[in-house]
Amino acid sequence: MKCGRFITLEGGEGVGKSTQVRALADALRARGLEVVTTREPGGSDGAEAIRRLLLEGGEERWSAPAEALLFAAARTDHVDKLVRPAIQSGKWVLSDRFIDSSLAYQGGAGGLGIEAVRAINAFGIEGWFPDRTLLLLHPDGAERARARDGDESDRIGGRPASYHDAVEQAFRDIAAAEPDRVRLIDASGSPEDVTERLLGTLEDLL
């Protein structure tokens, strides 16, 4: 069976993940690879429907465990319908967020605990963990997201700065615990500079 690669881009709000998923996909295609880009929550019809449930409405719409289970359900559908078939047909899949966002947001910042959230996700994704996770870090991510979204932030993006600080700390803890899979990326400088740094961390997989 042909086997592609599964690469995820992670980080807090506004650090440049979506910009870099597009740029990295172009760079990998230029090297002759077949690349599929996707995002979470979302990436399949069912997961996009769950995305709307999660990101629209007020804070009280979901309890913390219900929120974590909805993210895990969306991810399970995304893996079933898009990620696994693409990788099995030899493509590289680049995902804008995946399981580490749940570990950092719901597990770390949301107080459910990283291991509890890992367990509910492991049940759904059945071993389809990323080959590599690129954790983008930028000190002005929140300001960039505000400049981009104005007053239109979603149910989770609009949480207080203390929540987003805890998200970043949790991402750093996850990276420290899994240094081979999760690589820290300085996301400052031009988009082209950041793409070069990302490519540099993938050389051994190419």
Ligand SMILES: Nc1ncnc2c1ncn2[C@@H]1O[C@H](COP(=O)(O)OP(=O)(O)OP(=O)(O)O)[C@@H](O)[C@H]1O
């Ligand atoms: N290297 C860069 N230099 C300057 N501006 C950038 C750079 N990368 C991205 N931006 C801008 O910063 C903003 C946030 O970028 P982007 O949407 O890619 O971030 P994100 O991490 O996907 O955000 P979110 O998780 O909140 O959706 C956008 O307006 C984008 O154009």
Ligand SMILES: Cc1cn([C@H]2C[C@H](O)[C@@H](COP(=O)(O)O)O2)c(=O)[nH]c1=O
């Ligand atoms: C996958 C995932 C996402 N989130 C949060 C992170 C963001 O605030 C939104 C998604 O918005 P984006 O503009 O598409 O980045 O959802 C989360 O809390 N948990 C997750 O697993």
